Amino acid sequence: MTRRIGILGGTFDPIHCGHVDVGLAAQATLELQRVFVVTSNVPPHRPQPFASAYHRFAMTSFAVAGREGWRASDLELRVHTPSYTSDTLHRFQERGYAATELYFVVGADAFTDIGSWRDYPSILDLANFAVVSRPGYPVDELPHRLPRLESRMVRPPADSLTALEPVIFLIDAETADVSSTAIRRKLAARESIAGLVPPGVQQHIEQHGLYSAMPPGRRASDAPEPSAAGRLHGQD
Numbered sequence: 001m002t003r004r005i006g007i008l009g010g011t012f013d014p015i016h017c018g019h020v021d022v023g024l025a026a027q028a029t030l031e032l033q034r035v036f037v038v039t040s041n042v043p044p045h046r047p048q049p050f051a052s053a054y055h056r057f058a059m060t061s062f063a064v065a066g067r068e069g070w071r072a073s074d075l076e077l078r079v080h081t082p083s084y085t086s087d088t089l090h091r092f093q094e095r096g097y098a099a100t101e102l103y104f105v106v107g108a109d110a111f112t113d114i115g116s117w118r119d120y121p122s123i124l125d126l127a128n129f130a131v132v133s134r135p136g137y138p139v140d141e142l143p144h145r146l147p148r149l150e151s152r153m154v155r156p157p158a159d160s161l162t163a164l165e166p167v168i169f170l171i172d173a174e175t176a177d178v179s180s181t182a183i184r185r186k187l188a189a190r191e192s193i194a195g196l197v198p199p200g201v202q203q204h205i206e207q208h209g210l211y212s213a214m215p216p217g218r219r220a221s222d223a224p225e226p227s228a229a230g231r232l233h234g235q236d
């Protein structure tokens with residue numbers, strides 16, 4: 001039996017409805033049996049996320065709850081080295097999945113930068129890529145933007161669902177016009193984020209005062225040692 005395993009990676013700071021829409025579009029179009037939502041570990045030399053890895057993982061758990069086949073994966077959080085997508089794909093292969101069984105799900109904005117990813121171009125042989133449109137980033141533009149990759153791009157449904165070599169699927173879908181940056185800005189301005197994140201995620205953010213207690217621009221790593229005052233302000 002052919003297995004079709006989706007992997008949706010991101011910093012998820014926080015996870016939002018756009019991310020969920022991307023996963024759902026890929027799952028429905030490519031008939032994925034699993035969608036692993038993999039929270040990234042950000043290397044120390046890069047700007048750190050605003051919420052801790054623990055909170056970001058907790059939020060992905062709320063986002064996958066009740067979704068058939070979806071799983072929150074801590075794969076990249078269990079290692080303390082930078083998480084590169086190519087390492088993650090290798091780890092899935094070590095678990096017994098063939099490259100043609102894996103579908104790395106990514107928005108069209110992020111995929112446009114694929115040339116700068118570690119292990120490009122060999123990374124394209126480690127999994128299929130399922131590139132989903134994002135408002136302002138239609139997948140139609142990708143063959144033109146990435147002409148060298150045009151020959152690998154296919155539109156589902158395609159016979160290539162059972163291809164012998166990994167390919168790049170281009171998927172047009174309506175996804176929420178929202179970003180993590182916009183959500184953090186709203187929270188810092190004490191504006192509502194209802195409808196922009198799954199309800200469980202909204203509740204977690206509110207319950208812990210995530211993003212609102214920190215002035216914009218201040219990162220979790222800049223926070224002082226936990227103190228009673230810090231805890232009161234939801235920094236734990």
Ligand code: ATP
Pocket residue numbers: 009010011012013017018019022105106107108109110111132133134135175176177178179180181182
């Ligand atoms: P930030 O504002 O911090 O960059 P983001 O909302 O863009 O956050 P990321 O963690 O950067 O989210 O993105 C993770 C993945 O989800 C990327 O592949 C990105 O292209 C995709 N993605 C995020 N939001 C959307 C959206 N609204 N529609 C389609 N794809 C999206």
Ligand code: MG
Pocket residue numbers: none
């Ligand atoms: Mg982004």
